Amino acid sequence: MIGPKKLSEIRAELRAGFDMTDKELLAxxxxxxQALERQEPTGRTGRETMRSLxxxxxxxxxxxxxxxxxxxxxxxxxxxxxxxx
Amino acid sequence: xxxVGRVEYQxxxxxxxxxxxxxxxxxxxxxxxxxxxxxxxxADPEEFSLEAIIAHERGHQVLARHPRLARxxxxxxxxxxxxxxxxxxxxxxxxxxxxRQDLLLKAWEQASRLAMPGEQALAWLTHLREMLxxxx
Numbered sequence: 473m474i475g476p477k478k479l480s481e482i483r484a485e486l487r488a489g490f491d492m493t494d495k496e497l498l499a500x501x502x503x504x505x506q507a508l509e510r511q512e513p514t515g516r517t518g519r520e521t522m523r524s525l526x527x528x529x530x531x532x533x534x535x536x537x538x539x540x541x542x543x544x545x546x547x548x549x550x551x552x553x554x555x556x557x
Numbered sequence: 558x559x560x561v562g563r564v565e566y567q568x569x570x571x572x573x574x575x576x577x578x579x580x581x582x583x584x585x586x587x588x589x590x591x592x593x594x595x596x597x598x599x600a601d602p603e604e605f606s607l608e609a610i611i612a613h614e615r616g617h618q619v620l621a622r623h624p625r626l627a628r629x630x631x632x633x634x635x636x637x638x639x640x641x642x643x644x645x646x647x648x649x650x651x652x653x654x655x656x657r658q659d660l661l662l663k664a665w666e667q668a669s670r671l672a673m674p675g676e677q678a679l680a681w682l683t684h685l686r687e688m689l690x691x692x693x
Contacts, residue, residue, distance in 0.1 A: 473572075473573040473574055473577055473578070473613075473614075473640070474573070474574040474575060474576070474605060474609070474610050474613045474614075474644075474663060475573070475574040475640075475663075476572055476573075476574045476594075477574075478603075478604065478665070479603060479604050479605060479659055479662065480603055482662050482663065482666045483662060485666065485669070486662065486665055486666060486669065489669065489674075489675040490675060504679070508683070509627065515690075515691075517682045517686055517687045517690035517691075518684065518686070518687040521648075521661065521682065521683045521686045521687070522679070522683050524648075524654065524657050524658050524661050525658075525661050525662070525665065525679060525682075525683075527654075527658060528658035528659070528661055529662075529663045532655070532658060533604075533653070533654045533655035533658055534602065534655060535602045535655050537607055543607060545659075552682075
């Protein structure tokens with residue numbers, strides 16, 4: 473179960489765990505990513521994880537496929553008509 | 558997402574956050590129950606998408622059913638540990654950066670419940686996800 477806690481609450485709680493400004497935190501993440509790049513056994517997934525966590529906290533990606541968004545993009549006349557009812 | 562088994566929709570609200578995985582005797586009988594709030598969350602641009610919610614549940618199934626993972630992952634682990642692993646596996650299955658970020662945040666939040674400092678939790682999650690990525 474993913475649980476009922478809102479994503480915004482999760483982000484705020486995790487962000488509060490770092491007593492740094494956004495600029496300092498960004499620099500810290502970038503140093504960690506550089507350190508991972510220097511470590512031989514760490515592969516692409518490890519660096520991708522750290523990058524995604526950095527962005528999740530500081531510059532979250534936008535949802536593109538929300539149902540509301542899909543509805544907006546729906547073309548006129550694309551409704552399904554049930555025959556014989 | 559690759560879920561194997563039965564999928565049910567319940568037009569009801571649960572405390573699950575949107576979906577729940579049920580382990581059965583065989584994979585074909587496993588049950589994924591999706592609740593009404595999954596669609597409400599999906600419609601909110603600031604919330605988990607339906608894909609992320611289902612990927613997390615598929616993560617539970619992979620942990621239970623994947624031949625290599627099922628051998629390595631201990632049968633008796635805490636609920637928190639299982640939720641962390643399910644989110645990490647889910648983050649490897651999703652197709653968008655937004656869903657990946659959201660599932661990683663969920664795993665991180667769960668790891669913080671283990672009284673692990675934020676920086677240590679990050680290093681642990683990074684290592685764990687790397688290992689899962691190699692196994693899957």
